[in-house]
Every structure is written in C-alpha cells, then in structure tokens.
Amino acid sequence: MSKEIDCRGLACPRPVLETKKALDGIGAGTVTVIVDNPTARENVTMFAENAGCRVEVAEKEGDYILTITREGSGTGGQTPGTPPDAAEKTSCPQTAGDGTRPLTYLFSSNLFGQGAPDLGLTLIKSLFSTLVEMDPPPDTLIFLNSGVFLVCETSPVLKQLRVLGGRGTEIIACGTCLNYYKLQDKLQVGRASNMLEINERLTGPGKVVYIT
Numbered sequence: 006m007s008k009e010i011d012c013r014g015l016a017c018p019r020p021v022l023e024t025k026k027a028l029d030g031i032g033a034g035t036v037t038v039i040v041d042n043p044t045a046r047e048n049v050t051m052f053a054e055n056a057g058c059r060v061e062v063a064e065k066e067g068d069y070i071l072t073i074t075r076e077g078s079g080t081g082g083q084t085p086g087t088p089p090d091a092a093e094k095t096s097c098p099q100t101a102g103d104g105t106r107p108l109t110y111l112f113s114s115n116l117f118g119q120g121a122p123d124l125g126l127t128l129i130k131s132l133f134s135t136l137v138e139m140d141p142p143p144d145t146l147i148f149l150n151s152g153v154f155l156v157c158e159t160s161p162v163l164k165q166l167r168v169l170g171g172r173g174t175e176i177i178a179c180g181t182c183l184n185y186y187k188l189q190d191k192l193q194v195g196r197a198s199n200m201l202e203i204n205e206r207l208t209g210p211g212k213v214v215y216i217t
Contacts, residue, residue, distance in 0.1 A: 006034035012049075013041040013068060017181040018200035020045040021052045025201070028056065028075060038071040044184040046071065048199035107144040107211035110136070112152035114217055115160075126161065132216070133165040142172045144211070146195070147203055149179035152216075157183075157191040166194045179203065 008027050012020035020040050027036045040046050046062065046069040053060045053073045061072040116125030117132055136143060146169065148156050155162055156178050170176055176195025183189050183197055207213055 006031045007037070008034070009037040009039070011039045012045060013039055015040075015045070017044065017048060018204075020049050021199045021201045024049050024052060024073070025056075028053070028058070028073065031075065033075050035075075036073045038073060040069050040071065041067065042184070043069075043189065044180050045069075047189075047197060048180050049073075051197070052199065052201070107209070109145040109147060109206055109211060109213045110143050110216060111147045111149070111207065111213055112155060112216045113150045115151045115154040117216060119217075129155070129216075130161050133162040137165045137168045142169050142174050144173075145175045145177065145206055147177045147179075147206060148195075149182050149203065151182075151186070153178045153182045153186060153188055156194050157188045158193055160193065163193055170194055177203065177206070 008031055010023050010027050012023050015023070020038065024036065024038050027038075038049055040049060049071055050060050050062065053071070057075070059074045059076070061074075063070045063072075114125075115129065116122060117128035118125050146166075154160060156166060156176060160166070166176060177198045178192060178195055180189075180197040180199055183192060189197075
C-alpha cells in the first residue's frame, strides 16, 4: 500500500503528526511525505527511522521528498503499523534506572532566572555543576527556545552536559529552535527532536522541572 501527503507550509509538529497518522493507516507499505524546509525534513526522518522505517530523501525545486517504507505491520496489540519496539523509542520511559519515576529538566533559556544576564549565566553554570553531582542523574534534559544555545558551540556547560550524557542522561534539543537560531550545524551534545516527542516526555509519567 502507498500514500502521499503534502506537508508543505505546516509548522512543527504537524508534519510529524501527519506522517504518524499515515504510517498508522497503511500497516506495511510506502508513505511519501513532501516538506519545504530542513527542520521538517529532519524531524520526519528521525521519527520514521525511530519507528523502524527506511527513509530515502530527495530534493526537488526547494522541496524535500521523503519516501518512507515500512516492511511489516505491528503485532501484539500495537497500534496498526507500529513495530513492536517503536513505543520504546518514541515515548517516555516508565521508570528511571533506580526504579523511581523519571525526572526531566526543561530548559527554555540559556540563562537561569529573569534578572541580570550575568547573574543568570552564573546561576545556570552553578545548576549544571549541581546536576552532575546528582545520584542518580536526571533521566532527560530538554532544551528549547534560547535554551538550545546550551547544547551548541560556545556553551558554558558543555563539559557538564557530556558528563551527564556519559552517565545515561538523554539530551534532547528542539529542532525548530535550532533552525530558528541557525544552530543546526553547531549541536555538540545530544540530538535534535520535534515537538511531538518533547510533548510526550513532558506529559508522561514522572516529574518535570522547568528552568526559565
């Protein structure tokens, strides 16, 4: 079975949501997705690959044509068309490594607090120095808006982030935000993601700490 969807002009996370809907509807087969910007291309590609699909990308007249192939259908009560391991890759974990509910930090700024910028910088560095001492460390760190500067070149906390990543903390950056600030090629730690996955993490089980 094959299907084509035109996602040009749609803001994040609509291209990913439309792709998910199409894949769920076909079981096995091919979905062709048309998008008109690199952020949507990367978000859809990452989502499809995480769902166990093969993705081929071609560029034509400024648009991106993504051919997504699913070779099998879901089983055992999965959503139709969803590989057995897809839920593990796209949704929030049920428990942390020590058996407690997962802990997520959301960073929406590269500073901590709304006062003087130099104080905000001092506080964010102090916070990350504290995070690396936590046992166990946070399960997930999510960065959006200007918070994505913290995972890119010139970040004052790259050393601490790499330590946390080495200890098993998942580090996720908003792909739309990286694109807005033209930081796509400057990501140094973690991976880019989309609002669908970010929302799943924020609404899943566990505690979310907001850093603004």
